[in-house]
Amino acid sequence: MKNLWNSIVNSFKSIKSWSDFANKANLTIEIIRRIILYSIAGLMILLSLAIGLGMGYVSALTNQVAVPTKNEMKTQLQDVNNSATLYFADGTKVESLQKDLEGKKISLSEMSPYLKKAIVSTEDSDFYRHKGVVPKSILRAIISDVTGIGAQTGGSTLTQQTVKMQMLSSETTWKRKAVEIFLAMRVDKYFSKDQILEDYLNAATFGTNNKGQNTQGVQAAAQGLFGKSASDLNLAESAFIAGLPQSPSVYTPYTKVVNENTNSQRGDFKDDISLGMKRKDIVLYRMYRDKKITEQQYNDAKSFDLKGDFLKPAKASSKEIKYGYIYNLLTEQARTILIKRLVKNDGLKYSDVVKDNSLYEKYYTQADTELHNKNYKIHSTIDKSLYVAMNQQAQQFKNNLGTTHSDSATDSATGKSIKVSEPVQNGSVLLDNKTGQVLAFVGGVNFKKSQNNHAFDTKRSPGSSIKPLITFAPAIENGLIGSQSMLADFKTKFKKYSPTDYGETIQNRFVSARETLEESYNIPSVNLYNYIRQHNVSSKSYMSKMGINLSDNEYNQLGITLGGTETGVTVLQQASAFSTFANKGVHVDPYVITDVIEPSGQTIYKHKGAKKRVFSKQTAYIIKNMLHGVVTKGTASALSYESNFNTKNLFGKTGTSNDYRDNWFIGSTQGMTLASWIGYDNFYGHNYNLASNSTDINQELWANMANALYKENKSTFDVNNTFSKPAGVKTYKVDKETGTYTGSIDYNGMTTKVNQHTANSLYYKGSPSSMSYSGFAIGGKSKNYKLFWDNYFGRDNGYAVVKQLGDNSKTASDLANENGSGRTSGFSNSTNGNDSSEVVTNSTSSSTSRTNSATDSTTSNGTSETGTGSSGSGRDTSSDSTSTGDTVTSNTTGDTLTSDTGTSETPSLAQ
Incomplete structure (x- = not known):
């Protein structure tokens, strides 16, 4: 810098005349001029490049947008009753979302001239001069947005605002802004200014009216604020309404008051309405500035007593909603879809947003506003005819579900005592196995009294319905058992946990894996779950793939195999997991929304099915084969004659939690899975339980729903499609009593051949063990084996005599009859063509006497409000243990049935 200064000083010192000075000055000016010209040229090139890039960027953003026709734009612009529309699977309308906005469309000629002038002066003074957009305003807004310098001046014309309200979502992305500009110019090209102004005045929001309702359009605003038509508004009233769109919630004079007890709302005056009054004066000044009103009009309107008006x-x-459960379900799921989209567009992660309550609330409100005020289209998987048929049956049967209790409770909101009524609730789901589509569901027995969706939202103990998912399928998959493998059902104890069967009983014998599932015994299931854990088989890896996520602590509790969860599962989760078996071991994620279309017509969400291999097709087949016995001779045998369709390919599982808190039945065919749960909500701290015959009741409800659904659409069930046995399923002939190969043992110093009764055992991996005196049953102890063999060879020692460990006053025979044990397959229309359940008797004279007492039992140690289970059923011998007594429900229908004590095993799925 110093050298430059010295150079300049020396240059001037060298001037010897005015002519020399003039020449050097001219040269300097020329250099400066050229520098300026070159700089301007460079800036112009950079600006042109920036504009080119910007236009290219805008073109790229808008290139993917379908260009709407004039008629399409007209329809969207004039549709002021916008809100999301919900659809059944066939395109039939379910309902439009209840609008947050009260509105009525009127023509421009029906609006006060003052109102039209006030809106233009306030929102867009150049409205009648521009072509839909104002470039300088857009540039100013962009610079402000990018740099953060300057106030938010806004760059939207009335045309752009109309396009945004009627044709686009409220996303704050550059793409949406670019599309808005593109559409605004197109709208300005095809429609007159008065048409656009009319659409805006009918679509804009104007705050809360005197009833606490949000208003849309100037007619609703005029009626809701002043009780008059928009055509009769005076200047002051027009100016007040024109000032509202900038910030309706701030300037409106009313606030909304909601009464949660009566689910009603009303309006009330705000304590301070000064901001709205100041805004009105600003509007009047702008009208005066634009020479739309005279000075006298301006002063008169400012002094007008608007408060008294x-x-x-x-x-x-x-308002009443016809399909309340569908309405709430689709609204909730669509809202979540929009929230995730908004979060993604803002460059955030949904998993992070849900952890921040205030941030999530922001996106929740934004998405909810979108749905209630814009014309989204939500298409669902719900089949209308199936939904109606299913819910009709639930309504007709609801009075048979159990006692409706009436009692007093304390209102959490007011602290006052209120009368409450608690009926037995039902949650049911019908799934398409192959696609995962929810075809129909029952959300509850009375939507008006309880909007809680018991099919999707209520989590309850799954009871014994979880056994095949969490224990038996993993055991078969890993080659630890076959269908005829023996499990111990004797009095046992695992540290502080002592499980029992139904009614605190034990069967006091060895039972097969097949029979354990058929009759839903507890102790054998716990023994097997303990066994697979000892062999490092993780049930968690299978359950999570089926959409059921439990904690490590839950998996560490042996009672989890009986349904002892901490929070429980939903009906949808349980039905979806169960459908894995029908899908040959592949789990398909369930879903209820197929696609979401935004107001512009663009599909912003389309369901993409997700499938996961959980079990091999061989394991799935064996489980289906075993569970078929549940509906032919087990705890759900009543279904074999209550169903009006062929049940030869039907399989299912019952489940009951502690003290009859929850009752389940899940049944599947090749085409569908139908799950039904019943129980009390116990929302008010009560401790209501189901009746002892709740299994029977729930199965009758299931049968009624299934029959109605089958009558409506037979193809959904696909009942005649046989579950074919895949290659890799091995059939072994085993001794029926031990589950091993037939052979010889040493008994009292003598070698004796054991082959009186045989049965076929299905395996995927592994094979039966050789005949031995001990070790053939999982969970068996030395004294159990001695008791078995002594009885086998003729000693009357109490083997297979059901023992009661608790203080239950009912006899073992009563418990067995109550549970529906011993139903014969004679009532079933199933075929007994599969030899996997066939038993061959070599000597009928030596047939072992049995007492078949079915127990469908599960556990619950959750709170009385939810009835969810925890660590399993049984007798807790410690003070700090969380396990509770186990229960099983009745499976009788009032018919007298003979006990099946013959030599035939459970009929299997027809081949």
Whole structure:
């Protein structure tokens, strides 16, 4: 810098004349001029490049947008009753979302001239001069947005605002802004200014009215604020309404008051309405500035007593929704879809947003506003005819589900005592196995009294219905058992945990894996779960793939195999997991929304099915084969004659939690899975339980629903499609009593051949063990084997005599009859063509006497409000253990049935 200065000084010192000075000055000016010209040229090139890149970027953003026709734009612009529309699977309308906005469309000629002038002066003074957009305003807004310098001046014309309200979502992305500009210019090209202004005045929001309702359009605003038509508004009233769109919630004079007890709302005056009044004066000044009104009009309107002109607060009328459970379900799921989309567009992660309550609330409100005020289209998987048929049966049967209890409770909101009524609730789901589509569901027995969706949202103990998922299928998959493998059902104890069967009983014998599932015994299931854990088989890896996520602590509790969960599972989760068996071991994620289309017509969400291999097709087949016995001779045998369709390919599982808190039945065919749960909500701290015959009741409800669904659409069930046995399923002939190969043992110093009764055992991996005196049953102890063999060879020692460990006053015979044990397959229309359940008797004279007492039992140690289970059923011998007594429900239908004590095993799925 110093050298430059010295150079300049020396240059001037060298000037010897005015002519020399002039020449050097001219040269300097020329250099400066050229520098300026070159700089300007460079800036122009850079600006042109930036504009080119910007236009290219905008073109790229808008290139993917379908260009709407004039008629399409007209339809969207004039549709002021916008809100999301929900659809059944066939395109039939379910319902439009209840609008947050009260509105009525009127023509421009029906609006006060003052109102039209006030809106233009306030929102877009160049409205009648521009072509839909104002470039300098857009540039100013972009610079402000990018740099953060300057106030938010806004760059949207009335045309752009109309396009945004009627044709686009409220995303804050550059793409949406680019599309908005593109559509605004197109709208300005095809429609007159008065048409656009009319659409805006009918679509804009104007705050809360005197009933606490949000208003859309100037007609609703005029009626809701001043009780008059928009055509009769005076200047002051027009100016007040025109000032509202900038910030309706701030400037409106009313606030909404909601009564949660009556589910009603009303309006009320705000304590301070000064901001709205100041805004009105600003609008009047802008009208005066634009010479739309005279000075006298301006002063008169400012002094007008507007406060006395407002309507008195009033109560809003309520509206009834026809398909309430569908309405709430689709709204909730669509809202979540929009939230995830908004979060993604803002460059955030949904998993992070849900952890921040305030941030999530922001996106929740934004998405909810979108749905209630814009014309989204939500298409679902719900089949209308199936849904109606299923819910009709639930309504007709609801009075048979159990006692409706009436009692007093404390209202959490007011602290006052109120009368409450608690009926037995039902949650049911019908799934398409192959696609995962929810075809129909029952959310509850009375939507008006309880909007809680018991099919999707209520988590309850799954009871014994979880046994095949968490224990038996993993055991078969890993080659630890076959269908005829023996499990011990004797009095046992695992540290502080002592499980029992139904009614605190034990069967006091060895039972096969097949029979354990058929009759839902507890102790054998716990023994097997303990056994697979000892062999490092993780049930968690299978359950998580089927959409059921439990904690490590839950998996560490042996009672989990009986349904002892901490929070429980939903009906949808359990039905979806169960459908894995029908899908040959592949789990398909369940879903209820197929696609979401935004107001512009673009599909912003389309369901993409997700499939996961959970079990091999061989394991799935064996489980289906075993569970078929549940509906032919086990705990759900009543279904074989209650169903009006062929049940030869039906399989299922019952489940009951402690003290009859929850009752389940899940049944599947090749085509569908239908799950039904019944129980009390116990929302008010009560401790209501189901009746002892709740299994029977729930199965009758299931049968009624299944029959109605089958009558409506037979193809959904696909009942005649046989579950064919895949290659790799091995059949071994085993001794029926031990589950091993037939052979010889040493008994009292003598070698004796054991082959009186045989049965076929199905394996995927592994094979039966050789005949031995001990070790053939999982969970068996030395004294159990001695008791077995002594009885086998003729000693009357109490083997297979059911023992009661608790204080239950019922006899073992009563418990067995109550549970429906011993139903014969004679009532079933199933075929007994599969030799996997066939028993061959070599000597009928030596047939072993048995007492078949079915127990469908599970556990619950959750709170009385939820009835969810924890660590399993049984007798807790410690003070700090969380396990509780186990229960099983009745499976009788009032018919007298003979006990099946013959030599035939459970009929299997027809081949």
